[in-house]
Amino acid sequence: MSTFPTSSVQEARAALAARLRELRLDAGITGKELACLCGWSVAKSSRIENAVTVASDADIRAWCTACRADDQAADLIAANRQADSMYxxxxxxxxxxxxxxxxxxxxxxxxxxxxxxxxxxxxxxxxxxxxxxxxxxxxxxxxxxxxxxxxxxxxxxxxxxxxxxxxxxxxxxxxxxxxxxxxxxxxxxxxxxxxxxxxxxxxxxxxxxxxxxxxxxxxxxxxxxxxxxxxxxxxxxxxxxxxxxxxxxxxxxxxxxxxxxxxxxxxxxxxxxxxxxxxxxxxx
CATH class of the missing domain: 3.30.870 (Endonuclease; Chain A)
Incomplete structure (x- = not known):
């Protein structure tokens, strides 16, 4: 029997997704509106926000721009890369x-x-x-x-x-x-x-x-x-x-x-x- 230590990665991904969701809510826009501003599907916004899909650096920059929070992009990208380094x-x-x-x-x-x-x-x-x-x-x-x-x-x-x-x-x-x-x-x-x-x-x-x-x-x-x-x-x-x-x-x-x-x-x-x-x- 073997354990498979993925919860640390999942927790980091979930924390990043939660921060992205908070940015959207603080900006007062819906998932549909964010998707339109970013030029992608509503389903993609949902997957990123629920930590189903791993956001790329470009995705995070687009998300922050849509939420008028460009100053948050660098920190979020760093957090995303840190989560990536866990596995x-x-x-x-x-x-x-x-x-x-x-x-x-x-x-x-x-x-x-x-x-x-x-x-x-x-x-x-x-x-x-x-x-x-x-x-x-x-x-x-x-x-x-x-x-x-x-x-x-x-x-x-x-x-x-x-x-x-x-x-x-x-x-x-x-x-x-x-x-x-x-x-x-x-x-x-x-x-x-x-x-x-x-x-x-x-x-x-x-x-x-x-x-x-x-x-x-x-x-x-x-x-x-x-x-x-x-x-x-x-x-x-x-x-x-x-x-x-x-x-x-x-x-x-x-x-x-x-x-x-x-x-x-x-x-x-x-x-x-x-x-x-x-x-x-x-x-x-």
Whole structure:
């Protein structure tokens, strides 16, 4: 079972639609009159006002002009673009390659004090070795057909990983056991990656828990999509086709509660180390 975090996007769209409706009402014109002034159908006005259709920048400018509120257009366009950024397809994010996305992500990690990651598919980026990251990003680039700047993206990712050693950053990391056994790269790459997990466990900034495959989940929490929490104010959810940014308080709470329940399923210290060692031995 999987959650699909679209309510943050929907709430942002609804808020924008409500602001447009208020402009029309303040101007004292009907939907039909607005449509006439804008040169489009009444149905289009209704769809925009009810957040059924996403307004373009040009639509918002025309709406504001019709309502004699041109001074509001810039703010409304900015709000519309912000809502659009909450659901971004990977093909759009990576249309010029993966380096630029990695650099943007690095800045977010640098200004975040508490990072919480639930890894259900692949190792968290800040714990990846160069070999693992190269194999993973190479596979992603091939699957999505993005420009091949894997080596540059890996270099940026390795620089980003320094945050686990610097400053007052803290990392609460939960990894499903299947991630330990899913091979990315060859045997040597996986052995190095698993060894890197063991090396990261004693770091003062790191809390590393492994959720055993045999964990009793009934009445607790099922496996979810991979997600990262930044200071309890922003969550990035990784779907197959897109990255979703969650900021709505109610939805943030859902993910924070899910993380807490998943943390209760995990083993730490010697228990986590034993599962990692077991995965290393299985490579032989």
């Amino acid at each position: 971004l397809q990977w093909k759009r994010l990576q249309r010029t390659g993966m380096k630029q996305l990695a650099e943007t992500s690095a800045k977010l990690y640098e200004r975040t004090r508490l990072v919480r990651v639930y890894a259900s598919h692949v190792m968290p980026g800040y714990l990846q070795t160069p070999g693992y990251a190269t194999a993973l990003l190479g596979t992603i680039a091939g699957f999505r057909g993005t420009p091949d700047d894997v080596s540059e993206a890996v270099e940026v990712r390795m620089r980003r990983a320094r945050v686990i050693h610097e400053g007052d950053h803290r990392f609460a990391t939960l990894i499903e056991e299947n991630v330990l056994n899913h091979r990315v790269g060859d045997q040597d790459v996986m052995a190095g990656q698993l060894g890197n997990l063991l090396a990261a466990m004693p770091l003062p900034s790191m809390s590393l828990g492994i959720i055993p495959a045999a964990a009793e989940r009934e009445g607790t929490m099922w496996p979810l999509e991979q997600f990262t929490v930044f200071d309890d104010t922003r969550i990035h959810v990784e779907l197959l086709a897109a990255k979703v940014t969650v900021t709505a308080p109610g939805e943030l709470d859902i993910y924070l509660r899910a993380f807490a329940r998943l943390a209760e399923l995990a083993v730490y210290g010697p228990g986590a180390r034993a599962l990692i060692v077991k995965a290393i031995e299985a490579l032989r």
